[in-house]
Amino acid sequence: MATSLERVLHQAKNENRAALIGYIPAGFPTVEGCKRAIDVLIDSGFDAVEIGYPYSDPVMDGPIIQEAADQALRNGVKAKDVLATLHHATERGAAAVVMTYWNPIEQFGVDEFAEAIAQAGGSGVITPDLSFEQAQPWNESAARAGINTIYVVAPSTTDERLRKVTGITSGFIYAASLMGVTGTRTSVSHSAQELVARIRQVSDLPVAVGLGVSTPEQAREVATYADGVIIGSALIKELLGKDFDKGLLGLQELALSLAAATKSANREVRGVQ
Amino acid sequence: MTATVDTGLFGPYGGRYVPEALIAALDELAQMHQELKNDQSFAAELSHLHKTYSGRPSILTEAHRFADYCGGARILLKREDLNHTGSHKINNVLGQALMTKRMGKKRVIAETGAGQHGVASATAAALLGLECVVYMGEEDTKRQALNVARMRLLGATVVPVTAGSRTLKDAINEAMRDWVTNVETTHYILGTVAGPHPFPVMVRDFHRIIGDEARAQVLELTGALPTAVLACVGGGSNAIGIFYPFIDDKSVRLIGLEAGGDGLETGRHASAISGGRPGVLHGARSYMLQDEDGQTIESHSISAGLDYPGVGPEHAHLYDIGRAEYWSITDKEAMEAFSLLCRTEGIIPAIETAHALAGAIKLGKELGPKATLLINLSGRGDKDVQTAAEYFGMV
Structure with missing residues (x-):
């Protein structure tokens, strides 16, 4: 059976547009505040949300997400809060996944974590530091639970390895737009479009581009060639260090303009599968 | 292996x-x-x-006066402290x-x-x-x-x-x-x-020269293999360097000394193996200090070089298969051994290294004069003079 995420991506494809996906760490700025921020994203037209699992050693993340995750951890966020936040998003009818470094999954129990994601209505998990060579136990558990395994590929990933990694991926392929960590950038790297083209050679799965996509202009640009646009740090920046209600208004404004930009992108028509 | x-x-x-x-x-x-x-x-x-640059091979020093405090066991120090820049x-x-x-x-x-x-x-x-x-x-x-x-x-x-x-x-x-x-x-x-x-394999291969030299030096000096090889363990590079060439010598005990900080029971320590459990940190699975969710817990040690919540994966394996032992040494035990080596041998060791010396004192007392203990003197203590002087109330 298709996951909600797969259905949403299929629908976007039918409408000949890219899906818009937003990232926010659970527990940021608070557990309840995060849920309200997710509501804003859903109401503004985001197709899916990624709930970040705040982690003590986030080597893939730049300063903005580090600070947000740190704040969440200082608030005492635990696994149950991550799952409750996921449940909140899916109850609102959104397609939602969790993005997490590997160790929290291993400590929770690999089978148990996959099952808990499914129980919360989650569509899958993005695992940015689970390398192909170490992925088998997780893939088996995720398959049993019926959830997607979403892997990240990078501009430095060789064609041979792209084949391997996309071969164990489901839902969508997460294309890292550049060599680097998460964060806002003034422009989207050219390597993103090249990487998407290389992925198309080896896989029919939807491809979403993330890392450094921050503005409506950048979202529109990425939406012309990718199946999904992932925004993280730029959303969090609206809430970081600000009065929450004011921050939420800023978040809403940005979210609406990102949604409009993504939907207005000029796309070459790609056939519906 | x-x-x-x-x-x-x-x-x-x-x-x-x-x-x-x-x-x-x-x-x-x-x-x-x-x-x-x-x-x-x-x-x-x-x-x-x-x-011509770092000064290898490093020498082996027999610590006669320090040995008196180690139950009379023969104490051999592999002098990595004499390398250029002061450590292994x-x-x-x-x-x-x-x-x-x-x-x-x-x-x-x-x-x-x-x-x-x-x-x-x-x-x-x-x-x-x-x-x-x-x-x-x-x-x-x-x-x-x-x-x-x-x-x-x-x-x-x-x-x-x-x-x-x-x-x-x-x-x-x-x-x-x-x-x-x-x-x-x-x-x-x-x-x-x-x-x-x-x-983990590459860094080990660059450090195994410590053990290769020391094994030959001990054999030449004593005509036999040592009873035990001791080294301090933070990430574990000096320890794996001296252990590795002895792994197939089954009679030789390999003992890693982890930083015990205020003591294992206090939770304020840096003993990933003695006081942690398996998990993933910094790109590899090994023993580490973590909470029930897998969040890394901060480590504590008087020694900055051992103050790390993880440990190299090969040590985790050597521990699991029973080939190496890992003991926890408190700040207090390490500083006593630090002081003792200064006063008995005229060598100021790094505080990291002092954990290995404290292990030798314990093991020597247990085994007595028949034992030969090879200790990796991994670094010198110049950098620790301030910390030690404060610890002993000298400044």
Whole structure:
């Protein structure tokens, strides 16, 4: 059976547009505040949300997400809060996944974590530091639970390895737009479009581009060639260090303009599968 | 015992848990490491530097007066403290810096806790004409201000890391972020036998010279293998270096001494094996200090170089299969051993190393005069004079 995420991506494809996906760490700025921020994203037209699992050693993340995750951890966020936040998003009818470094999954129990994601209505998990060579136990558990395994590929990933990694991926392929960590950038790297083209050679799965996509202009640009646009740090920046209600208004404004930009992108028509 | 080339697994430990962006660079490194193992010109170049620059082979010193406090056991010290830059760290750094040149990269980065690996990296970079950036937790830059100045004198850029707990683990995170971003031009000189494959095997191979020399020296001096080999363990590079050539000598006990801080029972320690459980940190599975959710717990030790919540994956495996033992030594025990070596032998050891000496005192008392204990004197204590003077109320 298709996951909600797969259905949403299929629908976007039918409408000949890219899906818009937003990232926010659970527990940021608070557990309840995060849920309200997710509501804003859903109401503004985001197709899916990624709930970040705040982690003590986030080597893939730049300063903005580090600070947000740190704040969440200082608030005492635990696994149950991550799952409750996921449940909140899916109850609102959104397609939602969790993005997490590997160790929290291993400590929770690999089978148990996959099952808990499914129980919360989650569509899958993005695992940015689970390398192909170490992925088998997780893939088996995720398959049993019926959830997607979403892997990240990078501009430095060789064609041979792209084949391997996309071969164990489901839902969508997460294309890292550049060599680097998460964060806002003034422009989207050219390597993103090249990487998407290389992925198309080896896989029919939807491809979403993330890392450094921050503005409506950048979202529109990425939406012309990718199946999904992932925004993280730029959303969090609206809430970081600000009065929450004011921050939420800023978040809403940005979210609406990102949604409009993504939907207005000029796309070459790609056939519906 | 050796990890398989492709995966870098030691039993269930090791492997690669890293962003996909780093895989190509790790593959390149692993392949080069394999090729250079059989490359005579590389071996000759490194060996020349060992002889003419860092001062190898390091000598073996018999500690007669210190032995009186170790139940009369024969005590042999492998003097890595006499190496250029003051510790074993230079062995690995020279090897990786030469590899950097062969890869055609012009920039190296490193993490450092106490500053020893940072100083060694800055030294090798100066020698070979490489740009060098060292990441150091902001807390550690304050605790080890002199080493910050040493690195800067050697031409390196020192970047204080203000994220997380502002110590060694956060410096590693920041170095990994730099590496992900600049991997095409930059080599990451990881300073211990932790991290993703091939670092644990590669760093071990650059340090096994300690054990190779020491094994031959002990045999020549005593005509027999030692009863036990002891070394302090943070990430575990000096320990694996001296253990490795003895692994097949089943009669020789291998004992790693972890930093016990205020004591295992207090929770304030840095004993990943004695007081932690398996998990994934900094790109590999091993023992580590973590809470029930897998969040890393901050470690505590008087010794900045052992103040790390993880440990190299090969140590985890040696522990599980029962080939090596790991004991926890408190700050207090380490400082007593530190003081004792100063006063009985005229050698000021690094506080890291003092943990191994404390282990020898315990084991010697247990085994008595028939035992021969080989201790890796991994570093000298010049950098620790301030800490020790404060600890003993001398300033």
